[in-house]
Amino acid sequence: MTATEKKIVRPYGDMTSDGMVQVSFTLPVPCDKRSEGAAVQLATKMGIDPAMVVHAKQMGEGYTFFVVYGRVHHLVDMSQVVVAERDFPLLGAKEINTAIKQRLRRKLTVVGACIGTDAHTVGIDAILNVKGIAGEKGLEYYREFRVVNLGAQVSVPDLVERARTERADAVLVSQVVTQRDAHLHNTKEMSAAFREAFPAERRPLLVVGGPRFDELATGELGVDRIFGRGTTPRDVASYLVHSLISAKQLPSTHLPSKRHGAAA
Ligand code: B12
Structure with missing residues (x-):
């Protein structure tokens, strides 16, 4: 056994x-x-x-x-063990690009950043930058992704504004420092700001990642998904395709024929 x-x-x-x-x-x-x-x-x-x-x-x-x-x-x-299991199929690069190209018919835009005072960019860079991690290329490598990596110490208002101007389909936030629960406070502040700034049907998908998050805490933190230690770019790309395209949760304003409008 x-x-x-x-x-x-x-x-x-x-x-x-x-x-x-x-x-x-x-x-x-x-x-x-x-x-x-x-x-x-x-x-x-x-x-x-x-x-x-x-x-x-x-x-x-x-x-x-x-x-x-x-x-x-x-x-x-x-x-009795409870963990956040992967509830979406893990796709290959070709399937990911094809799904975006055929169903979305435009590039899928992600805006990424480390928010607050956090300057630990290695994790978000591993997910976004071409060099990737663990033998996998980052999202920039995928033909159908458009990646805007804002780097470290980005304020929440700046992130919201940039997500709006870039017409982000998803916002990817990294939080590594957990002193005084900074990662939790910053994430809640971020998700509240997006809810305030966008009507529900136009809000980008909110994804947060870092080594010390509880992946089950999405409801408490107000985000759509949490990724923890050992995440690879392919995990994230597969999740984005699943949530924004396969599960047909793409807000109507994100479809190619329509434009993002200003938040109500
Ligand atoms: C490198 C490093 C630094 C570098 C950062 C350089 C850079 N450009 O990033 C420097 C030297 C600047 C630094 C500074 C500090 N650091 Co430092 N640092 C580290 C260290 C050694 C490695 C972190 C790392 O790069 N990991 C590798 C990446 C690939 O892993 P990852 O971040 O977990 O990312 C993966 C997943 O979590 C996930 N992921 C992460 N983000 C995201 C986002 C999304 C959207 C998704 C989907 C997934 C995802 O995917 C990634 C790939 O698998 C850690 C200790 C450790 N061994 O972890 C300490 C550590 C994080 N640092 C720490 C501290 C305390 C600091 C300082 C406060 C020290 C000081 N007193 O000055 C400062 C803070 C600076 C600041 N303003 O943020 C503490 C944090 C403790 C805590 N409880 O929060 C740690 C844990 C060290 C320790 N044991 O004390 N640090």
């Missing part, structure tokens, strides 16, 4: 299902014997028992970083 077929699983350290895990954290205390005791106390309260400090290192004055190794007694019930 493979791990995915098993219903109940436990972590693995030295021997199958021995329950061993490793965690790391920082405590605001100087690095000494007492701080190690504090780390063990925290780990025990987290359900790690017995807990061993396997690494302790002073991080500046008055702070210590710990790695703790130990046993948990919790079980994982695989039948």
Whole structure:
């Protein structure tokens, strides 16, 4: 029986299902014997028992970083695992270009940016730029996509305005920094601004991505789709074709014969 077929699983350290895990954290205390005791106390309260400090290192004055190794007694019930499964077909480049060309009969425009103070552009560039990621070319490589990459630290009003002038079918936003939940606040601000600026039938598809999003949180964040770690350009291109073309959710104003008008 493979791990995915098993219903109940436990972590693995030295021997199958021995329950061993490793965690790391920082405590605001100087690095000494007492701080190690504090780390063990925290780990025990987290359900790690017995807990061993396997690494302790002073991080500046008055702070210590710990790695703790130990046993948990919790079980994982695989039948209760809930994740955002891919609910659209993964298409090849040719199918993607053909679908856009035949059904949309014009290029599909995406406007991408890192918003707020976030300057981590590697992720959005991996999706948009020709060089791509993981052996896949980015959306710029697809003949039928028109890509406008605004880069880093774009303000929400500027993004909304540019999406309007470029007549974006989809807006792709990256958020990597999660300090003080910046990624959540910025995304909510962005989605609210698009809802305010566009009537529902003219609003571009809102897609957000980054390594620390919960892909199930679309409703809470007000976006159409969230992509997480390991996303490839083909995932995104397939999703856009599915949502804007195959599932026929293309707003009437996005069809070739009509023009975008100003928001009501
Ligand atoms: C490179 C890097 C930088 C570079 C960024 C250069 C650049 N042009 O992007 C520099 C040096 C500038 C930098 C600065 C900072 N950084 Co930095 N950085 C990193 C690092 C090492 C790698 C990030 C990266 O490029 N990953 C590779 C890409 C390909 O992965 P990705 O972003 O996850 O993207 C993939 C998916 O998430 C998804 N995706 C991402 N975006 C989107 C968008 C859409 C629409 C879609 C569909 C998919 C998608 O698809 C991508 C491809 O699979 C990470 C640590 C790490 N190992 O992750 C820290 C990290 C992100 N940085 C961090 C921090 C704290 C900072 C600074 C605040 C440090 C400081 N004190 O100055 C500053 C902030 C600057 C700012 N204003 O944003 C922290 C963030 C912690 C947190 N809780 O938020 C991290 C996690 C490091 C750490 N462990 O502390 N950083």
